[in-house]
Amino acid sequence: MLDDSFDDQLKEIIKQCSGKCQTMLFSATMTSKVKELAVVSLKNPVKVFVNENTDVAKNLRQEFIRIRKKYDGHREAMLAYLVSRSFSQNCIVFVETKVLAHRLNILLGLMGVRCDELHSNLKQTDRLMALKKFKDEEAGVLIATDVAARGLDIKGVKTIINYTLPSKYSKYVHRVGRTARAGHCGRSVSLAGEREFLLLKEIKRCSKTAMFERVLNKDILEKYKAKLDKLEPATTSS
Structure with missing residues (x-):
């Protein structure tokens, strides 16, 4: 607040x-x-610190996908690949802007992914409805801005996807902290382009747990790119 x-x-x-x-x-x-x-x-308060909240959970498996320069235009296809084939349920996708959250919700929906969006442009009733659909597993993928990175305790989140890495390591910790909670295991997958490589190095340096590279099949990726290109007119009209 x-x-x-x-x-x-x-x-x-x-x-x-x-x-x-x-x-x-x-x-x-x-x-x-x-x-x-x-x-x-407060008057004469006693301060109690549970922890510094500067590291990811021990039960979190951290992965990244390195986006080489020639694949700059494939980020949406990479996301479609991930949520269609591997992470179609209990998955939160973090994006930077409200406009992008809305766009990706339309795109993935047209591709048959059961998804919804969560950001500050929505009315409170619509936000609560999106959260309910996600908790009830009517929507397997929730596309959200950082409005969902703090203060929301959503049980059962298995995967966090960073469509783009945030600006700071502390924000990354908050995002991936939506999974691997209360002793449960979880996974984070971060898409990292050339501009995000410095933060990726910082995450590797600051995290006590290892970070693994995830490799996507290039042929399958190109098929998703072609599907998205065909859907572009429908997205624009929406």
Whole structure:
């Protein structure tokens, strides 16, 4: 809520609360805004840190797909390949923009993938409906912006796909933290182009668990690329 500029409203709520009540503040990360809110709302607080939340889960298998320059235009085909053949259920795909989430939802839907989208352009009722469909396994793939990277405890997520790597390692940790929770195993697959290679190296350096390269069959990939090219007019009209 602080990231979405609700800090003024939260401070106003705190002012209206009784001074005799006990107040506890929980946060996944200790940002400057959280510290400022703590000063306003807490009196002589005791700080308890569960962990630093700077590493991925031990039960997470991390994979990456290196996108060479000649395959720059195949990223959508790579995603279609993955969710059609390997990860059609209990999978969250993280993308950077709301527009891209909507586009990919249309594209994959036209290819027969049971998917839905989740981002801030949707009404609250539509967001809740998308989450319900995903939890009830009516939608096997949820295409989401980082609005789903924090604060949502969705049980049973088996796979996280990073359509593009985020800007920082900490954001990557939050994204892949949607799976391999509470002792369960999970998998993350990150598509990494030339621009994302530096962050990929940082992930390998910072993670305590290994990262494996996943190789896609080029012939099959080209078939998915051809299918997507044929669907482009339908996507544009939508």
